Amino acid sequence: MRTLLRVLTAARELWPWYAGIIATSVLVAVTALATPFVIARATDEVVAQVGGGGGGLLTLVVLAGALLVAELLNTVLTNIGGFLGDTMTMRLRAILSSRYYSKLLSLPQRYFDNQLTGTVINKLNRSITEVTQFLQMFSNNFFPTLITVVAVLVIAGFYSWPLTLLLLIIYPLFTWLTALTSKRWQKLEGEKNVELDAAGGRFAEVIGQIKVTKSFVRERTELDTFDDHYRRVVATTHTQSAWWHRMDVARRGSLNVIFFGIYLIIFAQTASGQFSLGDMVLLIQLVAMARTPVMMMSFLVDSSQHAIAGSRSYFEVMDETPEPLAAIGEVRSPDLTLTPAAGTAPAEPVTYDWPIQPDAPTIAFEHVSFGYDSDAEILHDITFAVARGERVALVSESGGGKTTLVNLLLGLYRPDAGTISIAGTDTTEVSLAKVRAQIGVVFQDASLFSGTVRENLAYGRPHATDAELEQAARRANAHEFIVRLSEGYDTLIGERGVRLSGGQKQRIAVARAMLKDAPLLVLDEATSALDSRSERLVQAGLEELMADRTSIIIAHRLSTISTVDRIITLRDGRIDEVGSPAELATTDGIYAELLALQESGTKRDKRRMAAFDITG
Numbered sequence: 001m002r003t004l005l006r007v008l009t010a011a012r013e014l015w016p017w018y019a020g021i022i023a024t025s026v027l028v029a030v031t032a033l034a035t036p037f038v039i040a041r042a043t044d045e046v047v048a049q050v051g052g053g054g055g056g057l058l059t060l061v062v063l064a065g066a067l068l069v070a071e072l073l074n075t076v077l078t079n080i081g082g083f084l085g086d087t088m089t090m091r092l093r094a095i096l097s098s099r100y101y102s103k104l105l106s107l108p109q110r111y112f113d114n115q116l117t118g119t120v121i122n123k124l125n126r127s128i129t130e131v132t133q134f135l136q137m138f139s140n141n142f143f144p145t146l147i148t149v150v151a152v153l154v155i156a157g158f159y160s161w162p163l164t165l166l167l168l169i170i171y172p173l174f175t176w177l178t179a180l181t182s183k184r185w186q187k188l189e190g191e192k193n194v195e196l197d198a199a200g201g202r203f204a205e206v207i208g209q210i211k212v213t214k215s216f217v218r219e220r221t222e223l224d225t226f227d228d229h230y231r232r233v234v235a236t237t238h239t240q241s242a243w244w245h246r247m248d249v250a251r252r253g254s255l256n257v258i259f260f261g262i263y264l265i266i267f268a269q270t271a272s273g274q275f276s277l278g279d280m281v282l283l284i285q286l287v288a289m290a291r292t293p294v295m296m297m298s299f300l301v302d303s304s305q306h307a308i309a310g311s312r313s314y315f316e317v318m319d320e321t322p323e324p325l326a327a328i329g330e331v332r333s334p335d336l337t338l339t340p341a342a343g344t345a346p347a348e349p350v351t352y353d354w355p356i357q358p359d360a361p362t363i364a365f366e367h368v369s370f371g372y373d374s375d376a377e378i379l380h381d382i383t384f385a386v387a388r389g390e391r392v393a394l395v396s397e398s399g400g401g402k403t404t405l406v407n408l409l410l411g412l413y414r415p416d417a418g419t420i421s422i423a424g425t426d427t428t429e430v431s432l433a434k435v436r437a438q439i440g441v442v443f444q445d446a447s448l449f450s451g452t453v454r455e456n457l458a459y460g461r462p463h464a465t466d467a468e469l470e471q472a473a474r475r476a477n478a479h480e481f482i483v484r485l486s487e488g489y490d491t492l493i494g495e496r497g498v499r500l501s502g503g504q505k506q507r508i509a510v511a512r513a514m515l516k517d518a519p520l521l522v523l524d525e526a527t528s529a530l531d532s533r534s535e536r537l538v539q540a541g542l543e544e545l546m547a548d549r550t551s552i553i554i555a556h557r558l559s560t561i562s563t564v565d566r567i568i569t570l571r572d573g574r575i576d577e578v579g580s581p582a583e584l585a586t587t588d589g590i591y592a593e594l595l596a597l598q599e600s601g602t603k604r605d606k607r608r609m610a611a612f613d614i615t616g
């Protein structure tokens, strides 16, 4: 229950809605309670008139009119409450979802290394749906009835204390039996959610890479694994539901026995002349009003269990520690005004001033050590500096830590020891947004988004003009193919750019990095996925991109590496050699070995080269 309260306080800006719902609920309860009183009064009046007394027809009309007014008011108020409930719930949903998203966006890379995308999405959907559905039901149905119950107890107290006593026993008894049930129920629910999240996570992963699944003919096994998860969910539900309903029989059975006592008291006390016939009619109606919510309670408990489980997994994510100095810092609520003043135009680009120290090297690693897991260090004591405008290539065996080094530079992970500075400033001392604004990256996988070519090009600079877009596209050798697409720059490229060839995607990625126009450039195997013709086209674009920029290049072609200013080779996670291509060609290090292997061209040597991700 505490987690549910946390949900409400998390969206405390909705307090006017909460207040409105409480107010209408009270009024709904009052109008509902008026009915039994009027009917009781009418019963006594009718009895009197049958006996020859009473106030005549007019009194009956007034009483029936009072019933009409009470019921009409009740109808209108119930609907106002429903409207407030619906709107509040959707607002709450928007707030919770947006907060979840902004929280995820602020989490470090490491968090995502350990999660399946689909699982993250599944969790969001389930937890938020369950929480909001419960609150909607609660505010639209349960809340007014709960208020009614309290009123019924108080009123019944005026008439007969044994009656109130029996009514009072029902609620703690029912709650106790429910608590007994819910502990086991919740544990089983947790087990179900683990299975559902696993199934959903894998599902999203497979659909996202359906080509691979198809080509390895794994559809059947993937489907079987999926079915296995659901089989276990069904089996758990079987146990869970059987338990729930057995307990429900016990609960309702005891309720039935108590109501037997209640009716007996009402009948007996009326027969003994303690109550009038009108009083009896009133009490029977009040007791019935108290009975409905108890019956509804198992439903309420059921959905509140869901909601509690849901809010728990929601807060599991919300309680993760965000990346220090993340681009999205504090988690805040979205703007939900019905007519936003500013429209949805992207915010003005932020310029991040960098505290440049003119004499410092552009990039400097000092005694950097790092491992993804605490027990396996990948990089040991890495120290090197890159001067302004210099081009440096990183060479190592595959898995030697080149990409890891780039990840560290981008601040995706923090070094375990040592410092990384850009233009003399330690990168841990400024915001990650600032650091990343300094660096343009072209990854091996172009990583585009669904949407148009134009949107993808402008991803790093939303306000770029058409002329700027075209200029970047031309320099990246992309303009010609873009204008040949059916809609030119407005062509939709599909999820992650599936409708483009590898080379086309890569050239858009290069143009995207050009538009970002960052002073530092990182190329991590930017062309290795391409055929040689596409590669030549992309390479020409990359040359343009590298001009006048400090660049770190991880390439898979010796010819690319031979034109850099310096090569840094890594061996066993340490820097092995540093020098110009000409210098390193004459040592017996990795680069010289690669050159020799390329010359020899035997099968065995080619295999050896393949270990370096390098071709001639």
Ligand SMILES: Nc1ncnc2c1ncn2[C@@H]1O[C@H](COP(=O)(O)OP(=O)(O)O)[C@@H](O)[C@H]1O
Pocket (backbone or CB within 6 Å): 113, 372, 373, 378, 396, 397, 398, 399, 400, 401, 402, 403, 404, 405
């Ligand atoms: N996210 C990660 N979590 C754990 N280990 C990783 C992760 N990424 C890479 N590694 C490991 O780090 C080592 C270096 O990888 P990487 O830097 O990608 O090599 P390279 O780019 O030189 O081929 C490899 O042994 C790899 O298994």
Ligand SMILES: [Mg+2]
Pocket (backbone or CB within 6 Å): 402, 403, 404, 524
């Ligand atoms: Mg790599």
